[in-house]
Amino acid sequence: SSPHLSSLPCDRSRRSPSMKRPHRAEEAPGRRRAQPGQKERAGGSPGSGSPRRKQAERRGRRELLGDRERGSAEKICRGRRKKDGRASLREQRAPSKKEKEVRRKEEVWKQLKKHRSSSMASSTSSGESLSEEELAHILEQVEDKKKLIASMRSKPWPMSRKLAELREAQEFLEKYEGALGKGKGKRLYAYRMLMAKKWVKFKRDFDNFKTQCIPWEMKIKDIESHFGSSVASYFIFLRWMYGVNLVLFGLIFGLVIIPEVLMGMPYGSIPRKTVPRAEEEKAMDFSVLWDFEGYMKYSALFYGYYNNQRTIGWLRYRLPMAYFMVGVSVFGYSLMIVIRSMASNNQGSTSEGDSDNFTFSFKMFTSWDYLIGNSETADNKYASITTSFKESIVDEQESSKEENVHLTRFLRVLANFLIICCLCGSGYLIYFVVKRSQEFSKMQNVSWYERNEVEIVMSLLGMFCPPLFETIATLENYHPRIGLKWQLGRIFALFLGNLYTFLLALMDDVQLKLSNEETIKNITHWTLFHYYNSSGWNESVPRPPLHPADVPRGSCWETAVGIEFMRLTVSDMLVTYITILLGDFLRACFVRFMNYCWCWDLEAGFPSYAEFDISGNVLGLIFNQGMIWMGSFYAPGLVGINVLRLLTSMYFQCWAVMSSNVPHERVFKASRSNNFYMGLLLLVLFLSLLPVAYTIMSLPPSFDCGPFSGKNRMYDVIQETVENDFPTFLGKIFAFLANPGLIIPAILLMFLAIYYLNSVSKSLSRANAQLRKKIQALREVEKSHKSVKSRATARDSEDTDKSNSKNDTQLTKEGTAHHSASQSQTLDQKAQGPGASSSAGKTVLPASQHLPVSRAPGVRPDSGQARPQAHPWRSTSGKQAWRPPH
């Protein structure tokens, strides 16, 4: 008799003669598979022929009505039993897959046969075809098959096996899907199944379509195979940036520019939308347009064009409000997307501490970049793998070479010193030049060089400092991946200096313009007053209004700022392209064609071909994006230009890389350096948020241009909207929310929350580290144990298991005792008290893990709750049970 079944509380069901019996019998092989060595009494019934079953069915039908209630109760039991079976199945997954597959096949065939016979029997007997039990059973099997089909593609089978399995499963499904419904429901069910199938197919096609729609995928793949993933990471970053800019462009274009152009007042209607009389002659010259003056300046590309009408057009679109909100949401969206992508990058990289455990394994099994499809790159890769192997061997053999360590340390300090000197020098140079340019700006006739001195010096610095840094960085002898990060950080500091000097100069300019504004305002008023009240005009005829071009106007500082950013972006783009064209393409041409008639080998020797400058390009992209973020508030058209720039630069740089660059000498993988880019981007985003926020919050807008003209501060537009357009109680709520008495506690609360979460995550990671250390220690112990006595008897291993697990509990307890209360709380939450030790023991002890856990007879198979200390005992008793009887 089966001890397993007798232990189940719902055993009485077996006594009720109904047609559930054959089904339980069908389950039997599965259960028998799970627990070899246990006999199944119910398994005897399928052998009995169909006449007997028919008898049973007849009887069953008679009892059917009374049986229903019992049936539902049974179902629960059955579900529980099934769960048992599955649990044991899971534990038994160790045996080889092939065996399992064979078994599975057999089972499938058996079930198929049985189902055919049973369903035939039932359909012949009466119209009421299937009992609930059977239905549930078939339904479950159908679900299983479906699951099998869905997970087919991730099964490690050869294609022929996949196809065979698939055919079987599909046959089964076709046969039984329809049979599941009764009468009317049948057709509905079949229809639903059909629709579900169609839906799945549609989703699959849609997924295909989506993967085909990823832009530039092939181009980037191509580059990746030639230059390794580090170069490709730049292009992926570029593509990502393009996507972000497209969204920003959509926001600004759709909510600000289009409404203003369609519904706002047309060009020439009011002074701010008209070119002044003095500039009119030259306003269409190319040189003027190129500088974003003339018609460009008085177009919707810039802040000054927008009118301060509260609502425009028949939609009564509140443009000033929209302008402000879009400006805010540009930053909001960028922050959100950057942080989100950083977080998603971070999620995969939690197992950082493992890398030192598996140095050689990782080098051996994961160092080859399978995306390399170019023999030159492959050569480099071979070389770099060899060197890295050699490096780690050297590390392994002699743990530390004293002089070398000191030398490298010295060299690194020296290098950092030199670079800091360079940075300080360049900072001072910029400062000096900016000072001089302020003097020049006061003078009348200055030469072209004197006017553009700042820009020239900054571009020269940007051109010569990075190579200098790279030369110095060779002293440090870092791994190129780390070296790249250092290089990025240093150039970042340099660029940051440039950016902030530029901003300071701009601020001075703005302050100057602001101080002049009051006088200009008076002049305007006076002119208008004079114009309308001048004598010598017939009072009866109203005077025609002054032509907008003739109205004197202030020097709209917002537009000036926007123009500066626009110019900077365009000149930056041109400089980049020209550098690529000259530095890469012409150099490559020269090296390639002059090599025939030169006295030394140009390709291998001095000029050689250029390598792709990852750090420079990434930083260029990041800083350009910073410009866009800063400038987009004052020049809504800037994002459009940037989208164009990114698009052209994608194609141009792809071409330049493929045509005129060579792979890096040491090809290295760009694993997770993407997050480093993102970090820099976030920093730049923050830094570019500051000046914009400052100007919005603390500078008064110009009096005669832009959507906020006439207001004291730009953010007054929100207050105005709240007061005029919202119900009064909402206004009160807003006023209440803006109260510092509420904001300060909210900020405090946020700080506290951050502090709390930070400490929790820290303690968790500490616990993690401790567990890892424990595993390490246990491994060491086991290793030494193993080497000492090779003939480990079962009893001995049992002892070690026990001691280990005890050890384990102690360690855990100690670990929890060490930490703060909050940490122990979290630990407890995670592992639920004493259960922690047993679960930890399970992961730690390989012996118990690999033992096929079988239950001793008489033990309730499903205890449900984890029992402390139960695990080692159970496994050992299982071992004893496994031993053949003496």
Next chain:
Amino acid sequence: MGNKQTVFTHEQLEAYQVGMMDQAIGGLFYRYQDLAPQLVPLDYTSCPDVKVPYELIGSMPELKDNPFRQRIAQVFSEDGDGHMTLDNFLDMFSVMSEMAPRDLKAYYAFKIYGVCADPRVGKWERTQTVTKLTRGELSTEEVSLICEKVLDEADGDHDGRLSLEDFRNMILRAPDFLR
């Protein structure tokens, strides 16, 4: 679509699509056919038994610079000789595609690197792997040291061999494995 239907029946195509990671069956078929136009017929409705020899498989741009191309071809081919039927070919692309889950990749990586269950064979295979990776530029002692180290690091249950469990355990933690 018209082209595909002449090569495969609709049912075949459906079935392949369920089994494959990357579902551009038509494109893959033409690549397969391009490898040996005189061998592979353009009509697959009757499932002809055709194999493309390893020399042609190994010369594909995806594989030609890969030091493990022979192992890859052997693992995916039916008899371990590197000659591939269309099904094997599709298998290979399915596993190598970006969409394949890490577990599946780990399983095949285990087979490709030949870290077999048999300790002696496993050792030889590991030596081969290192030699292939470095093009034989390391000395024998260095290679054997590396192999020892690898076994030492990755052998989780200390039975002197790398089982699939060990291997999966190790490789799923690798920072460079599948990004």
